[in-house]
Amino acid sequence: VSPAAGDASPPGAIGLVGCGTISPTYLRTLGAVPQLVLGGCADVDADAAAARARRYRLPAYPDAAALLDDPAIGVVVNLTPPAAHAAVCEAALRAGKHVYTEKPLAASFADGRRLLELARSLGLRLGAAPDTFLGPGWQTARRLVDEGVIGEPVAAEASFLSHGTESWHPQPAFYYGAGGGPLLDMGPYYLTGLVSLLGPVRRVAASTSTAFAERVVGTGPRAGERIPVDVPTHVAGTLEFASGALGTITTSFDVFTPRWSTIVLYGREATLALPDPNGFRGRMRLWSPASGRWQQLPLDPPARPIAERGLGVLDLCEAIAAGRDHLASGALALHILEVMHALIESARAGAHQLLTTTCERPARLSEVAA
Numbered sequence: 447v448s449p450a451a452g453d454a455s456p457p458g459a460i461g462l463v464g465c466g467t468i469s470p471t472y473l474r475t476l477g478a479v480p481q482l483v484l485g486g487c488a489d490v491d492a493d494a495a496a497a498r499a500r501r502y503r504l505p506a507y508p509d510a511a512a513l514l515d516d517p518a519i520g521v522v523v524n525l526t527p528p529a530a531h532a533a534v535c536e537a538a539l540r541a542g543k544h545v546y547t548e549k550p551l552a553a554s555f556a557d558g559r560r561l562l563e564l565a566r567s568l569g570l571r572l573g574a575a576p577d578t579f580l581g582p583g584w585q586t587a588r589r590l591v592d593e594g595v596i597g598e599p600v601a602a603e604a605s606f607l608s609h610g611t612e613s614w615h616p617q618p619a620f621y622y623g624a625g626g627g628p629l630l631d632m633g634p635y636y637l638t639g640l641v642s643l644l645g646p647v648r649r650v651a652a653s654t655s656t657a658f659a660e661r662v663v664g665t666g667p668r669a670g671e672r673i674p675v676d677v678p679t680h681v682a683g684t685l686e687f688a689s690g691a692l693g694t695i696t697t698s699f700d701v702f703t704p705r706w707s708t709i710v711l712y713g714r715e716a717t718l719a720l721p722d723p724n725g726f727r728g729r730m731r732l733w734s735p736a737s738g739r740w741q742q743l744p745l746d747p748p749a750r751p752i753a754e755r756g757l758g759v760l761d762l763c764e765a766i767a768a769g770r771d772h773l774a775s776g777a778l779a780l781h782i783l784e785v786m787h788a789l790i791e792s793a794r795a796g797a798h799q800l801l802t803t804t805c806e807r808p809a810r811l812s813e814v815a816a
């Protein structure tokens with residue numbers, strides 16, 4: 447139970463910190479929800495904040511400290527790169543703001559744990575991306591699993607395979623430093639989705655490798671700059687869920703393949719090919735021995751008026767106002783962060799790692815108060 451659950455109060459305006467590549471998605475989505483108030487944005491690069499502010503007709507603060515000083519801001523949405531997540535979240539919590547941060551919760555597990563403890567001690571909400579599992583695709587999967595359509599889950603198979611981000615992202619260095627790599631960057635989508643269906647992970651093991659010692663920026667004003675690679679860029683892991691189900695997860699920035707995202711859940715009676723967890727909708731297919739073929743299933747209608755990044759922020763604001771738990775929670779994000787670090791540590795240590803955190807399966811979005 448989150449500390450603030452039960453203390454219903456209006457959440458206040460949303461202040462956005464970090465006005466880079468993903469910020470327009472949030473500004474567009476959150477700006478379209480009538481009950482949310484966008485109070486303004488800030489960035490270490492004041493020009494970046496000013497540009498977003500102009501485009502979305504918002505106030506720009508000179509820096510994050512000024513945004514945090516504004517009593518009108520009740521919720522901070524942190525869209526900075528992973529290495530800055532902990533410091534920005536901590537400053538916002540200490541300024542008395544509820545916080546929703548992009549993934550991963552923090553670069554290190556220790557920082558993530560400290561943030562969750564701080565939020566709890568201050569009676570503030572801490573929420574974190576991904577929120578894709580709240581979209582129609584994964585909420586339909588959750589209903590199907592809960593209704594027993596595939597029988598008891600036995601195994602899951604997840605893979606995200608790519609050649610990295612430097613061909614399309616103008617500032618890709620963070621993907622190859624602390625808090626980056628394919629597992630910490632893309633793993634949260636796959637792992638959060640699986641935990642939302644299967645419950646927490648108990649134990650993990652992995653092997654890792656790094657095929658390229660450096661990368662070259664491929665686009666934007668930094669094109670041609672070389673980036674050192676400081677993290678594993680291919681991670682092949684196994685997951686043992688507390689339920690007894692087993693999972694395999696492979697994430698890579700090292701390979702060329704047209705088949706880049708796979709996530710399949712095998713039950714005792716049937717198999718569900720799940721939608722891409724990096725999106726909110728997508729294609730869901732069921733295979734059973736009775737039908738002997740893949741059958742495409744319709745998705746349930748969305749439980750909320752938006753199905754894009756920002757849905758978790760809307761849920762957090764609704765949860766504050768309703769005095770209930772929010773679903774893309776800090777506790778869930780901390781468990782996922784520990785799973786990812788435990789996978790990497792297991793490769794270093796050459797041994798299985800037992801998880802120290804656990805979490806509840808988040809409630810279904812259609813079953814909590816808007």
Ligand SMILES: NC(=O)c1ccc[n+]([C@@H]2O[C@H](COP(=O)([O-])OP(=O)(O)OC[C@H]3O[C@@H](n4cnc5c(N)ncnc54)[C@H](O)[C@@H]3O)[C@@H](O)[C@H]2O)c1
Binds near residue numbers: 488530617631
């Ligand atoms: N780019 C994507 O497609 C994408 C998709 C989903 C999630 N995300 C996540 O969103 C976050 C941001 O990614 P991005 O691609 O927008 O990065 P980006 O580098 O394009 O933008 C980050 C912005 O944060 C600013 N910033 C850095 N440190 C700051 C600080 N201490 N205080 C205030 N501002 C600061 C930078 O100046 C920059 O404008 C990351 O956690 C990433 O994992 C990105």
